[in-house]
Amino acid sequence: MTRVLIADDIQQNLYLLESILKGCSYEVIPAKNGVEALELAKEHPPDLIITDILMPVMDGFELCRRWKADEDLQHIPLIFYTATYTDPRDERFAMNLGAERYIVKPVKPDVLMGIVRDVLNESEQGTSSPPEQTEQDEIKTLQEYNEVIFRKLQNKVLQLEDQIARCNQIEEELREKERFLDNIFEHIPNMVFVKDADDLRFIRFNKAGEDFLGVPREELIGKNDFDLFPQEQSLRFLETDREALQKNALVDIPEEPIQTRAKGERILHTKKIPIPDESGNPRYLLGIAEDITERxxxxxxxxxxxxxxxxxxxxxxxxxxxxxxxxxxxxxxxxxxxxxxxxxxxxxxxxxxxxxxxxxxxxxxxxxxxxxxxxxxx
The missing domain is CATH 1.20.20 (F1FO ATP Synthase)
Known part of the structure; x- marks a missing residue:
């Protein structure tokens, strides 16, 4: 059975390529980087190697250079299979290193397998032979390799700069949306509060709530009802909190008394709404309370x-x-x-x-x- 060694640091890519090759009756040996590929090739020489270029520890270019310099491996054909190095200069450098083919992803499986068969046939017929390199050629190869890496780093830096600029733009958009929502939250004329669903402590109060209760916001955040109100009222608040969280639905309380520091006892019409997390479980409890005493x-x-x-x-x-x-x-x-x-x-x-x-x-x-x-x- 024809043995193919494949090298890629991304597990999903390895799995996909291995599945395609096995589907065509090839024996497959996977490797996660160039060093591992060289070690495996020494132990179990393959009939062909297909390698990615951008990998940790040792990249595909260095793997190819060492592969073609090794007397035991240089006769084994090598195919580059990359989605990162797409510049024609990258392909030219790869072919100068001695690679038999240079494939840029994505490519259809039948096209890929056609190339694999062609390379294997060429290898069997002896039409492919490793280039002989002088010391001067080796120096030139290293210079070209440095140029390729430098160019790729430049491209990565530009991409990172673009990504950073985009991230900064997104952050500013998010801050603007947050300011907009905060502005709405603060200007709602009724008392609005948010509690943590786990311990039912207040984590947010708007200006109307602060003024209504007559308590500075700093004294409200992190407290629970028992820290702020008489026990009888606190127990009633706790009961409706739990009802809303257990039902995971809005609870409407038409009338409930509340003792405030600024206005004494008042009557509220309160709605409590659970705010779910990504899995749908209550993460916060939103409360909207209207003072209906005068009414x-x-x-x-x-x-x-x-x-x-x-x-x-x-x-x-x-x-x-x-x-x-x-x-x-x-x-x-x-x-x-x-x-x-x-x-x-x-x-x-x-x-x-x-x-x-x-x-x-x-x-x-x-x-x-x-x-x-x-x-x-x-």
Whole structure:
């Protein structure tokens, strides 16, 4: 079975090339660098070597130079297989070192295997022979090798400079996005906080939260609820925190009391939202709390006012009936007497009727007030 030695420091490349060669019934010996390839070749001489160029310990160019200088190995054909050294000057230098072929990745497997078969056939027919080098040729080779390495280093430096510039640009873009998000976070009018999902300690507070609680941000970060609030409230906060994290879903708390240093006891409408990590597990707990104390007080006032208006409407209706019904009876009885008495009673009745009409007007106005409250303060 034809034996092929392959050298590459990237395991994935080794595996792919080995799979292709084995699929064509070649025996394969893998090596991770030039030194290892030379050692393996000494122990188990191959019929062909396919090597990468950019490798640690010993690169492909130095491997080729030593390979072609070794009496036991120089007759074994060598193919360069690289994705890094793509400059035509690199290929020219490689062929001057004595390589049989120079293949630039990527290449289709059938094309690669065609080249492998051609090289092996040439080797069997003796059409390929290592170049004879004088001392002057060796010096020239080393100079060319240094030029190739220097050129590659220059290219790498330029690539690194481009990458550094791109990284700096990305970092600045990220900083700008962070400033933008921080600006939004700080200008949200409601209290916003973030807790670590593991220990439920505060790691972030916005300006509204700092002002609402009346506590400097430095005193809030790293603390938990029990460090800041009464135990009863802290236990309730802890319960809803755990509920949100266990469900891994938003928890809405319509009303919850909180003791603040700046404003005393207030009422909050709070939403707690788990923020997951890459695997979907809660990493942080986001809280958004709106102070609804005034709203609740207004609602209580509305309800009280509405009840008072309803009571007033009822009393006016009762009073109206209490006066108007007896008045009707009095006028009817007075009509049975002579004209003087009737006129006197009728005059008094008229004045009372005017008072009752004003009560009716008050009742109508109260009805309007009730409808206004129901419409604008539902």
């Amino acid at each position: 609740i007080e207004i609602e209580k006032f509305r309800k009280t006012t509405l009840l008072q208006v309803e009571e007033q409407i009822l009393q006016l209706a009762i009073l109206n009936d209490s006066i108007r019904n007896p008045l009707t009876v009095i006028i009817a009885l007075a009509s049975m007497h002579d004209g003087g008495v009737f006129e006197q009673i009728a005059g008094q009745a008229y004045e009372i009727d005017q008072i009752v009409n004003r009560l009716d007007q008050g009742w109508l106005e109260s009805m309007k007030i009730r409808e206004f409250i129901r419409k604008h303060y539902p």
